[in-house]
Amino acid sequence: MAQFCLLLLFISLVSVPCVLSRSLSSSSHPHTQIFDVAASIEKTVQVLTPATQNFQQEAIKNTHFNSSSISVSIYPRSALVKPLHKDYAALTLSRLERDSARVSSLTMKLQLALNNFNHSDLKPVETMVQPEDLQTPITSGASQGSGEYFTRLGLGQPVKEYYMVLDTGSDITWVQCEPCSDCYQQSDPIFSPSSSSTYSRLSCDAAQCSALEVSACANSQSCLYQVSYGDGSFTVGEFATETVSFGNSGSFSKVAIGCGHDNEGLFVGAAGLIALGGGSLSLPTQIKASSFSYCFVDRDSASSSTLDFNSARPGDSVIAPLLRNSRRSTFFYVGLTGISVGGQMLSIPASVFQVDGSGSGGIIVDSGTAVTRLKSSAYNTLRDSFVKYTQHLPSAGQFALFDTCYDLSSMTRASVPTLAFHFSGGKTLPLHPKNYLIPVDSSGKFCLAFAPTDGSLSIIGNIQQQGTRVSYDLANNLVGFSPDKC
Numbered sequence: 001m002a003q004f005c006l007l008l009l010f011i012s013l014v015s016v017p018c019v020l021s022r023s024l025s026s027s028s029h030p031h032t033q034i035f036d037v038a039a040s041i042e043k044t045v046q047v048l049t050p051a052t053q054n055f056q057q058e059a060i061k062n063t064h065f066n067s068s069s070i071s072v073s074i075y076p077r078s079a080l081v082k083p084l085h086k087d088y089a090a091l092t093l094s095r096l097e098r099d100s101a102r103v104s105s106l107t108m109k110l111q112l113a114l115n116n117f118n119h120s121d122l123k124p125v126e127t128m129v130q131p132e133d134l135q136t137p138i139t140s141g142a143s144q145g146s147g148e149y150f151t152r153l154g155l156g157q158p159v160k161e162y163y164m165v166l167d168t169g170s171d172i173t174w175v176q177c178e179p180c181s182d183c184y185q186q187s188d189p190i191f192s193p194s195s196s197s198t199y200s201r202l203s204c205d206a207a208q209c210s211a212l213e214v215s216a217c218a219n220s221q222s223c224l225y226q227v228s229y230g231d232g233s234f235t236v237g238e239f240a241t242e243t244v245s246f247g248n249s250g251s252f253s254k255v256a257i258g259c260g261h262d263n264e265g266l267f268v269g270a271a272g273l274i275a276l277g278g279g280s281l282s283l284p285t286q287i288k289a290s291s292f293s294y295c296f297v298d299r300d301s302a303s304s305s306t307l308d309f310n311s312a313r314p315g316d317s318v319i320a321p322l323l324r325n326s327r328r329s330t331f332f333y334v335g336l337t338g339i340s341v342g343g344q345m346l347s348i349p350a351s352v353f354q355v356d357g358s359g360s361g362g363i364i365v366d367s368g369t370a371v372t373r374l375k376s377s378a379y380n381t382l383r384d385s386f387v388k389y390t391q392h393l394p395s396a397g398q399f400a401l402f403d404t405c406y407d408l409s410s411m412t413r414a415s416v417p418t419l420a421f422h423f424s425g426g427k428t429l430p431l432h433p434k435n436y437l438i439p440v441d442s443s444g445k446f447c448l449a450f451a452p453t454d455g456s457l458s459i460i461g462n463i464q465q466q467g468t469r470v471s472y473d474l475a476n477n478l479v480g481f482s483p484d485k486c
Contacts, residue, residue: 072153
């Protein structure tokens with residue numbers, strides 16, 4: 001009898017790994033979920049297909065305003081400007097190249113702040129010329145690819161509408177202005193300050209001019225600004241105040257914006273940029289918004305969502321602390337404590353995601369970065385765990401900055417491990433498979449959408465935010481994440 005019991009015990013021990021292996025690849029297992037491969041591949045084809053849609057009228061129609069809140073439509077770039085790439089792999093490479101430049105720019109800004117760099121030593125580049133000399137034709141930036149999102153913003157009086165890129169990593173809102181020394185191609189006419197009755201140049205001694213990181217004076221009177229980006233692109237022009245409108249229902253007067261006469265290599269399609277950062281010159285700060293939120297649709301989608309100001313966050317939001325870095329007020333840090341894969345918490349010290357005494361480290365939520373960046377040690381731990389749980393999927397090597405890819409061309413659906421962010425207070429944000437496994441071509445190659453960084457700053461990018469309403473409660477220093485609220 002004892003021998004029979006031992007035999008049963010031996011059989012059960014041998015069988016456990018097989019049972020576990022089968023359960024991990026099953027959709028009924030609580031730590032796996034089904035990924036719709038076919039739907040993702042179909043979008044990669046559609047995004048390169050020419051389409052004609054009247055987004056301008058839809059943007060105005062979908063703008064809502066009342067005494068306490070404002071809501072305007074958000075569109076992925078692909079809905080406004082069809083990518084001019086030979087295939088989806090080329091589009092992905094272009095996006096990733098620009099994304100790397102974006103990360104370099106954010107890292108550089110933080111590093112300058114940590115090194116106590118004196119911004120008064122910086123001056124705008126010597127490209128400003130007299131208005132009568134500004135006759136250079138508009139140049140095309142159609143070769144630029146990106147994963148940015150647009151909204152419609154009204155400027156001036158009478159009001160004219162412009163598509164603007166959203167950016168939580170910037171504090172200066174700017175728009176391309178006539179006359180142009182060098183302007184890239186945009187979908188709307190260039191903004192003309194002379195056609196607006198509410199446009200007013202700021203003087204060099206204005207408080208807004210003093211708050212600029214890079215400024216100078218034109219003829220000892222008008223304030224000049226410059227904003228530079230990691231890929232060598234920049235915008236230079238005069239700093240002014242203007243009336244900003246959301247649709248035809250509400251407006252704010254005397255908002256400080258950059259009027260860019262020299263704008264090189266930036267944001268094809270958009271007229272400029274809406275700065276949603278935490279600094280004194282950002283749009284939320286200037287209009288005294290107590291909160292704002294957005295929800296990004298899939299970047300290969302033609303659908304839209306909204307950017308809201310002063311609206312209540314959804315009741316089912318996963319709430320986390322919204323943290324600030326005294327050395328860099330622009331960025332929105334979040335109280336991330338860990339990451340889990342397949343229901344198992346990864347062995348990553350919480351300190352990896354925290355800002356230290358010098359202002360270094362921490363993790364920010366950023367609308368302009370596409371791929372989430374983690375410190376190399378944290379990324380390696382995440383990747384190794386993900387690979388362990390995806391041994392049933394055919395490996396497909398690397399692609400650009402992605403080192404973990406799969407060939408899913410023979411599948412319409414795939415079982416993948418769950419992945420979740422964990423925040424202070426025991427709050428958990430589970431991610432949808434499309435938030436961490438993305439197509440890089442139209443042939444079925446998918447990659448883990450995380451990347452390592454050697455810098456101290458970690459970043460939650462917009463791929464991981466897609467389909468989730470992200471709410472910034474500025475009054476109470478909280479950030480909320482509400483899945484499926486686009």
